[in-house]
Amino acid sequence: MQYRPLGDSGVSVSPLTVGCWSFGGDERSYWGGQSQREVDQLVREALDLGVNLFDTAFMYNEGASEISLGRALAGQRERALICNKIPIVPHEEIPAYEDKITASLKRLRTDYIDILMIHWPTRDERLLRENLEAILRVQQRGLVHRIGVSNFGVRTLQIAREMGVRPVADELAYNLISRGIEKEILPYCVKEEIGVVAYMPIMQGILTGKFDSLGDIPPARRRTIHFDSRNNPAARHGGPGVETELPEFLTKLSELARQSGMTPGDLSIAWVSSKPGISSVIAGCRSVDQLRQNVRAAETPLAADMVSLLNEASEKILGLLGPNADLWESPANSRVW
Ligand SMILES: NC(=O)c1ccc[n+]([C@@H]2O[C@H](COP(=O)([O-])OP(=O)(O)OC[C@H]3O[C@@H](n4cnc5c(N)ncnc54)[C@H](OP(=O)(O)O)[C@@H]3O)[C@@H](O)[C@H]2O)c1
Secondary structure (H helix, E strand, O other), X not given: OOOEEOOOOOOEEOOEEEEOOOOOOOOOXXXXXXXXXXXXXXXXXXXXXXXXXXXXXXXXXXXXXHHHHHHHOOOOHHHOEEEEEEOXXXXXXXXXXXXXXXXXXXXXXXXXXXXXXXXXXXXOHHHHHHHHHHHHHHHHOOOEEEXXXXXXXXXXXXXXXXXXXXXXXXXXXOEOOEOHHHOOHHHHHHHHOXXXXXXXXXXXXXXXXXXXXXHHOOHHXXXXXXXXXXXXXXXXXXXXXXXXXXXXXXHHHHHHHHHHOOOHHHHHHHHHHHOOOEEEEEEEOOOHHHHHHHHHHHOOOOOHHHHHHHHHHOHHHHHHHOOOOOOOOOHHHOOOO
16 A cells, blocks of 8 residues: 655655544444444554544544544554544643543553544634643653544644644545635645645445435435535535535536446545545445545545546636635634634
8 A cells, every 4th residue: 555644744654544433433423333343343454554544523423433443443442543533622621631541542552643633623712722732741641642533624724833733634524516625725735834634535335326316325424515414404504505506517527427437436535545645545335345445545646637628627626615624614604714
């Protein structure tokens, strides 16, 4: 496997990162149930394929994802880099920041987190600065090896720098129909040598062609800015979506996939992975077969003319959605700033 530099951190990562959001879930969870036996198999196979980065978060299944990943890594912890994400901690709980990290370490059955990220920034700049100070302190205590951020835009990345935090990576939504980071955030990260770890490369399965019509997509996966908010009480962005343009794009994607001898999902992952500045692509994998397929796709170099054709095909949606990098909020309420 050809590893890639994670920004200027000196750490090398696999082109595919295993997204662990579904780990430890049960029937009520966003992704439904995933047994420990399935997670163990998936993690073992990923490590054997050479995948070294695993992405979890405090919030994923209320800590059950961390617990499940920790169990799967028991006895082979040193083979993996764990990326964990902590939500913004309110002002009154900042004194307990280290306790929160210690509790996470316990869930993960480890004594260090390789990369700890702030999951989403807050618009409350003072609180953001307090959280950045707190994360620096836990790094100084050795509980965290490297600091990263997630869903940070240019201004919040600059604030991190002002606070003496040099994020090794920014974890951002990026796929063929969610190209908001291309205008400012991705070029900034490239210039500043901050690794970009791209999440939702197949738009939660939508870009694989597995849904015959938009109506077949589970409502929870239709809460994003691509779908009319008025038709889904769970959505909050309030916008009209791109439901006319999306099927046209999916048809074009299938055609290009056929031309290149790949599946639409593989082509979508390869497109993200081929973009300059992308250190790794995080895909959620529900089965070992999906994992193998996604790893292969992330390692597939895409010819420049195919990248151009895909850019062109997705241009209309990019024009409509604009540079908002928050997939769930309107541009006015975007949490990525
Ligand atoms: N930093 C953040 O704010 C943030 C936000 C979201 C996600 N993430 C991270 O990014 C990871 C990936 O995001 P995601 O899971 O939301 O989206 P995704 O990777 O685009 O989609 C994953 C889902 O697509 C389906 N799938 C995966 N591989 C497939 C394949 N080869 N063929 C057909 N279907 C396939 C599976 O669901 P089904 O089989 O059930 O369809 C899988 O759970 C998460 O696990 C999480 O670690 C981070």
